Amino acid sequence: MDRSRRDFVKASAALVGAGAALPEPFGAAARAAAVPQETTLFRAPPMERVRIGFVGVGGQGSSHVENLLTLDGVDIKAICDIVPEKVSAWQEKIRALGRPVPVAYTRGPRDFERMCAEEELDLVFNATPWEWHVPIALAAMKHGKHSASEVPIAYTVDDCWALVETAEKERRHCVMMENCCYDRLEMLALHLARKGLLGDLLHGECGYNHDLRGVKFSTEGEGLWRRAHATRRNGNLYPTHGLGPVAQAMSINRGNQFDTMVSMSSASRGLQLWQQEHLAADDPRRSERYVLGDVNVSLIRTMLDQTIYVSHDTNSPRPYSRKYVLQGTRGLVEGWPRRVYVEGMSAKDDQWDPADKWFATHDHPLWTSEKVRKASVGHGGMDWLEDWRLVNCLREGLPTDQNVYDGCAISVIGPLSEWSVANGSRPVRVPDFTRGRWRTTEPLGIVEG
Numbered sequence: 001m002d003r004s005r006r007d008f009v010k011a012s013a014a015l016v017g018a019g020a021a022l023p024e025p026f027g028a029a030a031r032a033a034a035v036p037q038e039t040t041l042f043r044a045p046p047m048e049r050v051r052i053g054f055v056g057v058g059g060q061g062s063s064h065v066e067n068l069l070t071l072d073g074v075d076i077k078a079i080c081d082i083v084p085e086k087v088s089a090w091q092e093k094i095r096a097l098g099r100p101v102p103v104a105y106t107r108g109p110r111d112f113e114r115m116c117a118e119e120e121l122d123l124v125f126n127a128t129p130w131e132w133h134v135p136i137a138l139a140a141m142k143h144g145k146h147s148a149s150e151v152p153i154a155y156t157v158d159d160c161w162a163l164v165e166t167a168e169k170e171r172r173h174c175v176m177m178e179n180c181c182y183d184r185l186e187m188l189a190l191h192l193a194r195k196g197l198l199g200d201l202l203h204g205e206c207g208y209n210h211d212l213r214g215v216k217f218s219t220e221g222e223g224l225w226r227r228a229h230a231t232r233r234n235g236n237l238y239p240t241h242g243l244g245p246v247a248q249a250m251s252i253n254r255g256n257q258f259d260t261m262v263s264m265s266s267a268s269r270g271l272q273l274w275q276q277e278h279l280a281a282d283d284p285r286r287s288e289r290y291v292l293g294d295v296n297v298s299l300i301r302t303m304l305d306q307t308i309y310v311s312h313d314t315n316s317p318r319p320y321s322r323k324y325v326l327q328g329t330r331g332l333v334e335g336w337p338r339r340v341y342v343e344g345m346s347a348k349d350d351q352w353d354p355a356d357k358w359f360a361t362h363d364h365p366l367w368t369s370e371k372v373r374k375a376s377v378g379h380g381g382m383d384w385l386e387d388w389r390l391v392n393c394l395r396e397g398l399p400t401d402q403n404v405y406d407g408c409a410i411s412v413i414g415p416l417s418e419w420s421v422a423n424g425s426r427p428v429r430v431p432d433f434t435r436g437r438w439r440t441t442e443p444l445g446i447v448e449g
């Protein structure tokens with residue numbers, strides 16, 4: 001063995017040894033109990049129509065309901081929200097469409113439990129504040145319904161395990177609705193990666209960089225609940241929009257797995273500044289104190305020795321960006337601005353092609369549909385596409401594009417980042433919710449529509 005090879009093997013062995021000693025602060029190893037299924041790609045029997053109970057018709061929930069009403073084979077049977085006027089407004093809109101009026105569930109924050117118990121539903125879809133995603137998903141599955149939940153699917157490690165264990169026990173889908181996996185650029189990148197045009201994937205960059213100061217201090221919508229997280233949590237609170245598509249391209253849970261991560265946060269200033277500069281002198285919110293670092297940076301290493309940078313910045317003045325880089329041995333795709341470089345295929349050496357050139361030749365097949373490109377609700381085509389794919393998979397009895405393991409793997413980066421930040425940015429092992437089955441699960445291919 002030559003010297004460099006011998007050094008590499010020695011170094012790798014040392015790394016494996018060091019890795020084995022990494023903290024698993026949430027007892028992940030202890031969870032590696034009996035694994036009920038051979039593969040992580042769960043299928044449920046096909047269904048003619050999908051009967052949906054929708055929980056939380058605020059900003060994002062209303063977009064989903066609007067999209068779902070455009071799809072064949074969907075019945076909105078019940079709508080639940082703590083604000084009765086929001087439910088009655090949707091009942092009126094649905095009545096005006098000449099469709100059966102959904103039953104209202106508006107008797108407080110746990111009325112979704114009554115809905116799950118009383119209604120014959122196939123799917124409970126929730127777009128509620130973060131603290132409600134897990135109770136609603138668990139109630140749905142325990143009553144024999146599939147669950148779809150807005151992002152993040154959970155924000156504690158224990159809750160992730162509860163979702164995984166319940167989905168396995170009840171044999172129900174538990175999907176996190178990560179719409180950014182369906183955006184055009186991210187799907188172009190997935191397409192190029194699957195065709196091998198980017199070579200072997202090495203690195204991803206992504207994030208959620210969105211000035212939400214005004215939203216967090218609003219007296220309606222997310223202002224009623226999102227700012228509170230900044231008073232008690234410091235980390236990467238919203239990792240899934242950026243990480244979802246990168247994880248999908250890198251086949252996390254399907255041939256690959258997150259291994260370890262580290263995280264660090266900047267000082268917490270943005271919300272304090274906003275509070276002092278925008279709120280009236282007698283506004284009680286002026287006395288709130290925040291711990292959420294304005295900028296969080298987390299780094300993840302995968303089992304295939306890839307690196308991923310994940311940022312979170314929602315407290316600073318800045319234009320929106322999810323950053324997005326997917327780098328392989330032959331080229332890369334970037335977002336914000338959208339551009340592509342593939343060695344030997346791009347117009348000029350060392351120079352970006354505009355993404356439009358690549359959309360013209362390598363668009364993901366699902367994005368070639370006029371219906372997707374013209375969808376205007378919510379975040380446009382990507383939200384419509386994710387709702388259509390979910391309904392389509394349920395109707396056809398297919399595995400969903402994202403499953404409980406995917407939702408938990410990318411959501412758990414949130415609580416792990418909090419742990420790492422609180423522990424001097426120490427590395428932490430990422431739990432394997434598949435308990436080894438990632439090795440034998442096939443990657444998500446290129447779905448034709």
Ligand SMILES: NC(=O)c1ccc[n+]([C@@H]2O[C@H](COP(=O)([O-])OP(=O)(O)OC[C@H]3O[C@@H](n4cnc5c(N)ncnc54)[C@H](O)[C@@H]3O)[C@@H](O)[C@H]2O)c1
Nearest residue numbers: 056057058059060061080081082109127128150151221222
């Ligand atoms: N994927 C995306 O692009 C995207 C965009 C925005 C929000 N979101 C996610 O969607 C979720 C909702 O965000 P939003 O912006 O719509 O917030 P919102 O505050 O506008 O809507 C939340 C709704 O849930 C209702 N609600 C609260 N507690 C409830 C309970 N216990 N039972 C029933 N209803 C309840 C509220 O009355 C409100 O109508 C969050 O998880 C957020 O992270 C995702």
